[in-house]
Amino acid sequence: MHVKKGDWVKIHRVVLTSEQRAPQVPDDTKEVPLEMWVKGVAESESKLGEDVTVKTITGRYETGKVVEINPTYSHSFGNFVPELLKIGMDLREILFGGEADER
Numbered sequence: 551m552h553v554k555k556g557d558w559v560k561i562h563r564v565v566l567t568s569e570q571r572a573p574q575v576p577d578d579t580k581e582v583p584l585e586m587w588v589k590g591v592a593e594s595e596s597k598l599g600e601d602v603t604v605k606t607i608t609g610r611y612e613t614g615k616v617v618e619i620n621p622t623y624s625h626s627f628g629n630f631v632p633e634l635l636k637i638g639m640d641l642r643e644i645l646f647g648g649e650a651d652e653r
Contacts, residue, residue: 553596553616560589560621561604561614588612589621 553559566584573580590604596616603613 551598551619553592553598553600553602553619555592555594557592558589558620559592559602559604559616560587560618561602561612562587562617563612563614586612586614587617588614592616 563586564583565586568581568583571580571584588604588606590606590610590612593603593605593611596602598616598619600616601613602616603611605611
C-alpha cells in the first residue's frame with residue numbers, strides 16, 4: 551500500500567537488539583529486542599514495510615518501518631467476569647444503599 555505525505559501511520563523500530571540490552575535486566579528480557587511502535591503523520595511518501603519519518607502528536611520525529619496506515623485502537627478491558635459484577639453490586643450496596651447504612 552502507498553503512504554502519502556500527511557497520512558496517519560504506525561511505524562515500528564528495534565531500539566536495542568538483544569545483544570545491546572543492559573546486563574542487569576532479567577534474563578527473559580535480555581533474550582528479546584527492545585521494540586518501539588509509534589503513531590504519527592508521515593513526513594514523506596513511502597510504502598507499507600518501508601522506512602518513513604513521522605511527526606508525532608507531541609512534535610517528536612521518529613523513523614521506522616510503516617506497519618499500518620490509519621491505525622485504530624484495538625484494546626479492550628477483556629472478557630466479562632461475573633465475579634466482578636457481583637463485587638461491584640455489593641460495593642454499591644455497602645457504599646450507597648441499604649438500611650444498614652442509615653444508622
